[in-house]
């Protein structure tokens with residue numbers, strides 16, 4: 001039996017589309033609810049980011065609860081940066097009890113890139129250990145070896161970095177995540193098709209689903225900034241040039257075109273099992289990307 | 303009393319005889335600039351602050367009440383009892399001195415940062431956090447606890463670029479180094495192995511180590 005709606009889709013052979021929502025910094029969730037309502041029925045699942053780039057925000061778990069309330073299939077992003085094994089397990093128990101059944105297991109960015117640089121980094125576990133911890137909980141035990149009264153069951157995802165400039169250690173880690181029990185992967189941002197082709201040649205031997213991460217760039221400046229400051233993102237020079245080539249005010253449109261083209265080709269050439277769209281703070285343009293990529297059905301064009 | 307330490311703190315130019323004397327002059331200068339000779343200073347450097355044995359020479363200089371004994375103390379260079387000790391030892395030294403002299407305030411004179419290796423003249427790199435569960439056999443002699451910002455055990459995060467850590471562009475990514483060295487040693491299978499969560503209680507905090515071997519003439523604890 002499928003563990004979640006998303007799990008069912010993962011195994012349906014359908015081309016999958018997921019995206020992500022960044023929660024607000026503060027208690028005003030109206031914009032997040034708007035984004036959930038806008039995107040909930042247009043994609044197969046909605047991630048909620050967990051203090052992305054180590055910037056403190058409304059929690060991922062809270063965002064996932066709102067998705068359950070307002071319609072949509074949540075993927076709980078969970079990093080090991082801020083919570084030790086007790087807190088992580090507790091959050092997973094709460095998530096499961098409220099119908100959140102998909103978890104994306106991440107280590108999390110270092111605090112040095114965020115807005116609370118002086119905080120104590122936790123990293124009690126790493127991403128591989130987090131995946132294994134969930135599998136342990138599913139067997140009815142907590143990480144201390146004690147019995148659980150009611151055990152959870154999750155569809156587990158993880159991340160992989162096919163565009164890394166030093167790929168071999170990344171692939172070793174990928175294989176450890178697969179062995180630990182990851183069922184699907186959302187890749188770090190990919191900007192060229194060769195990267196995903198090369199990676200899939202290797203990754204197809206594993207029984208996991210791969211969603212190519214597509215980042216929407218709003219300008220050449222943003223691309224350069226990300227190269228310098230955002231861990232795990234390497235935008236190739238050609239992409240930067242392409243963004244810089246258009247007249248002022250048209251760069252975002254260009255960014256949408258680039259992303260849509262990438263998605264369309266991935267789908268047409270059946271390069272991997274789906275895409276994960278990261279609009280980084282511009283959730284409202286996701287429908288435009290889907291539209292341009294030909295991924296909107298009649299019912300959800302509204 | 304400005305108290306130096308003749309071992310590690312001397313080697314890393316942070317709290318040896320030379321630094322004690324420099325600090326002494328600086329404090330005297332600052333005091334006279336602010337007007338008024340309120341404090342008098344004395345300096346002394348013991349061989350090692352983290353060992354009670356080496357602190358015994360201070361007893362007659364610090365002159366805590368209970369140490370004065372029935373007979374009058376021998377004449378000292380400084381006048382009377384020491385009001386406070388400014389220790390240029392590491393955190394361990396400061397605390398050992400404080401324990402030895404319960405009636406005297408002991409102040410830290412340095413911010414103890416880490417245990418490092420001297421990379422080149424004047425440059426120290428952290429190498430060990432004394433975690434009590436050494437991984438170096440599995441990681442080709444490169445410590446993932448101190449040299450990876452996240453202290454993770456199963457391989458790199460996705461943040462490294464050009465071999466540098468996501469947290470600091472001047473620092474090598476520990477896991478890139480570990481991979482390269484394991485590869486060179488033909489031991490990459492060590493990286494493919496799964497390592498379970500760390501045991502943060504290998505020695506419960508605060509940590510104490512009791513030697514199990516007989517020390518001639520010594521006591522345990």
Ligand code: SF4
Nearest residue numbers: 430431433436437445
């Ligand atoms: S793993 Fe690192 S911190 Fe731990 S004992 Fe070994 S060198 Fe020291």
Ligand code: SF4
Nearest residue numbers: 450459467468475476
């Ligand atoms: S870049 Fe390397 S050293 Fe830095 S946190 Fe990631 S794995 Fe650790």
